[in-house]
Each structure stands twice: as structure tokens, then as C-alpha cells.
Amino acid sequence: xxxxxxxxxxxxxxxxxxxxxxxxxxxxxxxxxxxxxxxxxxxxxxxxxxxxxxxxxxxxxxxxxxxxxxxxxxxxxxxxxxxxxxxxxxxxxxxxxxxxxxxxxxxxxxxxxxxxxxxxxxxxxxxxxxxxxxxxxxxxxxxxxxxxxxxxxxxxxxxxxxxxxxxxxxxxxxxxxxxxxxxxxxxxxxxxxxxxxxxxxxxxxxxxxxxxxxxxxxxxxxxxxxxxxxxxxxxxxxxxxxxxxxxxxxxxxxxxxxxxxxxxxxxxxxxxxxxxxxxxxxxxxxxxxxxxxxxxxxxxxxxxxxxxxxxxxxxxxxxxxxxxxxxxxxxxxxxxxxxxxxxxxxxxxxxxxxxxxxxxxxxxxxxxxxxxxxxxxxxxxxxxxxxxxxxxxxxxxxxxxxxxxxxxxxxxxxxxxxxxxx
DNA sequence: CCACGACCTACTCA
DNA sequence: ATGAGTAGGTCGT
Numbered sequence: 541x542x543x544x545x546x547x548x549x550x551x552x553x554x555x556x557x558x559x560x561x562x563x564x565x566x567x568x569x570x571x572x573x574x575x576x577x578x579x580x581x582x583x584x585x586x587x588x589x590x591x592x593x594x595x596x597x598x599x600x601x602x603x604x605x606x607x608x609x610x611x612x613x614x615x616x617x618x619x620x621x622x623x624x625x626x627x628x629x630x631x632x633x634x635x636x637x638x639x640x641x642x643x644x645x646x647x648x649x650x651x652x653x654x655x656x657x658x659x660x661x662x663x664x665x666x667x668x669x670x671x672x673x674x675x676x677x678x679x680x681x682x683x684x685x686x687x688x689x690x691x692x693x694x695x696x697x698x699x700x701x702x703x704x705x706x707x708x709x710x711x712x713x714x715x716x717x718x719x720x721x722x723x724x725x726x727x728x729x730x731x732x733x734x735x736x737x738x739x740x741x742x743x744x745x746x747x748x749x750x751x752x753x754x755x756x757x758x759x760x761x762x763x764x765x766x767x768x769x770x771x772x773x774x775x776x777x778x779x780x781x782x783x784x785x786x787x788x789x790x791x792x793x794x795x796x797x798x799x800x801x802x803x804x805x806x807x808x809x810x811x812x813x814x815x816x817x818x819x820x821x822x823x824x825x826x827x828x829x830x831x832x833x834x835x836x837x838x839x840x841x842x843x844x845x846x847x848x849x850x851x852x853x854x855x856x857x858x859x860x861x862x863x864x865x866x867x868x869x870x871x872x873x874x875x876x877x878x879x880x881x882x883x884x885x886x887x888x889x890x891x892x893x894x895x896x897x898x899x900x901x902x903x904x905x906x907x908x909x910x911x912x913x914x915x916x917x918x919x920x921x922x923x924x925x926x927x928x929x930x931x932x933x934x935x936x937x938x939x940x941x942x943x944x945x946x947x948x949x950x951x952x953x954x955x956x957x958x959x960x961x962x
Numbered sequence: 963c964c965a966c967g968a969c970c971t972a973c974t975c976a
Numbered sequence: 977a978t979g980a981g982t983a984g985g986t987c988g989t
């Protein structure tokens with residue numbers, strides 16, 4: 541564990557319930573962040589290498605600009621202002637603004653959680669263990685590519701694939717912590733001949749064709765086409781935002797017109813179905829009402845919201861729309877955000893095995909999970925224990941009905957796996 | 963429209 | 977040590 545000299549960092553006061561990067565950055569929104577042994581998250585973003593660290597009081601940050609020779613210069617941050625004052629942003633450093641934008645920090649998260657909890661007892665029950673989750677405002681193209689990769693796939697491999705895209709097609713920004721950081725490749729970089737074959741060789745499988753075809757389509761459109769599908773209240777970084785409307789009144793259950801337009805436009809791309817389109821709408825285009833219905837959300841809808849029977853017995857197009865409408869009616873204009881919180885709560889059951897490929901998996905206490913340290917690779921299983929559940933049997937959905945909702949207690953089993961014995 | 967099966971790969975678990 | 981099963985879906989029939 542390298543000693544973190546946080547005195548050299550800039551910092552922003554923020555509570556873990558308003559923002560928890562350890563949850564937000566690992567819940568399957570963005571696939572590009574990397575965390576080192578010292579607990580520092582880093583990613584190439586907007587032409588710089590952004591590094592973050594969080595404790596219960598502050599979010600620490602610093603960025604390395606793309607200097608021509610970012611070689612091995614001691615990790616001196618580019619800023620020279622004393623760290624005593626949290627907010628002295630020197631006029632040309634827009635890192636704080638970038639963080640504010642990327643992490644979508646304007647809404648008061650506690651207020652949102654309270655609103656969603658008041659409207660929905662299920663949310664009220666599940667959310668307290670998963671506070672601080674924010675919907676990131678990601679680049680639309682990056683979100684599109686990432687979620688095309690996500691089909692029939694797991695988060696670990698998605699991350700590997702996105703990383704390969706950056707290494708092979710993205711411009712090198714610099715080095716940090718002994719690793720190269722590439723920016724995300726633009727559409728044109730994936731539209732060249734031979735890209736599909738190369739991606740196949742890199743292990744992308746059938747998604748290689750989708751990526752190439754989609755890159756061709758997007759780069760054939762006028763510049764800025766993707767961003768033209770944005771929610772105007774949620775512009776890209778560098779564009780001044782409008783005052784967002786906060787009322788849920790008159791919010792159409794099917795979503796606003798611009799959202800529907802964006803969703804329909806995205807469906808024309810290869811490898812983009814309704815779920816991926818909604819992911820891009822929500823996390824890349826700022827449409828808070830987008831509800832990506834994947835297998836997990838479908839399970840949640842059945843288990844907790846009475847879907848899966850009668851008219852909505854299977855996940856048809858109609859059922860998909862009905863789930864979105866139901867959630868929007870329940871939670872309002874940021875329904876996709878609320879849904880992501882429940883999604884993350886559901887994801888937890890098997891999220892532990894994903895991230896740590898080479899490093900040990902470390903779960904911070906702010907994820908509210910007890911952790912046991914082990915010298916070896918730690919694999920954690922969260923087992924849902926209901927009345928009588930055969931171990932190993934996947935219990936899809938309990939058609940609850942409020943009454944017979946058995947208290948689902950979760951026990952965390954931690955076991956250490958030894959690296960394979962020779 | 964809806965129902966089905968195929969689709970790449972890496973990793974986990976019997 | 978091998979093989980089935982699976983992971984935040986989409987496409988063609």
C-alpha cells in the first residue's frame with residue numbers, strides 16, 4: 541500500500557451518502573476506471589488522467605494533463621496551490637468542473653433517495669445499503685460502445701474489451717502508476733477496414749461486427765449526431781446547462797418526446813436493442829427516465845413489482861414498455877436513476893467475483909459489507925437465504941405479494957482461495 | 963408481433 | 977483435470 545500523500549491532492553467535501561465512488565464506479569456504468577492498491581481510482585477522461593480517492597469526508601482528486609513528456613516526473617500534481625483551501629481552482633484548471641459534471645453532482649442525492657423511498661416501500665427497503673450511487677454523465681459514444689460490448693457478457697470481460705479498444709485504437713495520453721492511459725477511440729477509429737477482423741482476434745466475438753458497423757454508421761452521420769440526441773437539460777461537458785426542471789408533474793409515463801426520439805434513433809444501430817439503447821439514453825445522453833430492462837431488472841420487476849404474470853408473463857416489447865412506465869410512474873423523471881440503485885442492490889449477489897482479476901478483491905466498508913482480509917485472492921459470495929432454499933438452486937423470483945415477503949437476510953460468506961497449487 | 967435458437971469468449975463450478 | 981453453465985442481449989427465422 542503506497543502511502544497516499546493526500547496533502548498534494550485537491551479535495552472536495554462530500555459525504556458517502558451523497559457520492560460513493562467505490563459503488564458508483566463499479567456498478568456497471570463505466571467500464572474504464574482502474575483502482576490501484578492504494579485505493580486510487582484513475583481513468584483517462586477529457587484529455588487528462590484523472591485520479592480520485594475518497595474518505596468519509598472528502599473526495600480527493602488530481603489530474604495529469606497531457607504534457608508531451610509525462611515520463612517519470614515525480615508525482616507532483618500540476619497545481620501548486622496549497623491544499624489548505626479546498627476550493628481554490630486556478631482559472632485554467634477545470635478539473636473540479638469536470639468532476640462535478642461527470643459525477644452528476646448537482647442533484648442532492650439524499651433528497652432523491654428520500655423522494656423515491658417515500659413513493660415506494662420496496663425502494664425504501666433496499667436502498668439504505670446502497671447509498672451514494674450516482675448516474676454518471678458519460679460520453680455518449682463511449683457509453684454506446686461499452687453497452688454494445690455488454691450483451692450476453694459479464695462486467696469483467698466488458699472492462700477488458702473496452703480497455704483493448706483504448707489500447708489498440710485510442711490516443712495515448714500518458715503514463716501513470718506504471719500504466720499507459722489511452723483516451724477512448726473516436727468512431728472513425730473503429731470504422732476502418734479490418735477493424736472487425738482485428739477485434740475478433742482480440743476476443744470480441746460476434747460483437748466485433750456490431751462495433752464496426754455501428755462505428756461506420758455513426759461516423760457517416762454529421763458531426764455531433766449522437767449529442768444531438770441528448771437531453772438539452774443535460775448537455776455535454778463544456779456546454780452550459782439549462783436550468784433543469786425538477787418537478788415530476790405532467791411527466792409522461794412513456795417518457796418525454798426527446799427520449800423516445802433518441803431511443804428510436806439508437807435502435808437503428810447494429811447491436812443496439814432496447815436495453816442497450818436505454819443504457820445509452822440514461823448514462824450517455826442524460827435522459828433520466830430511461831429504464832434499461834435487462835435480466836436483473838426483469839427479475840426485480842417480477843419479484844417486487846408483480847410483473848411476470850398474465851399479460852406480462854414474458855419480457856415482450858409490450859412488457860418492456862410497461863415496466864418502464866411503471867417505474868416512471870413510481871419514481872418520476874429520474875426513474876432510471878432509482879432503478880440503477882435497485883439494480884446495483886441486485887447485482888451485488890454476484891458482483892464480487894468480477895472485478896479482481898489479478899488483485900484481491902477489496903470491498904470498502906462504505907459498501908456496507910463486512911470484509912475479511914486475506915493474503916490470497918478473496919472471493920466473496922453473497923447468499924440470499926430464504927426460508928428453505930436449496931443451495932445452488934437459482935431461485936428466480938418469489939411471487940411475493942407483500943405479505944409473504946419473507947425477510948430476505950443476506951449472509952456474506954467469505955472464503956479465501958489459494959492460488960492454484962502446483 | 964412473439965417465440966426460438968444461434969452467437970463469441972472467458973471464467974466458474976461440479 | 978475436463979465440460980457444462982453463464983454473463984446487464986441482439987439478430988434472423
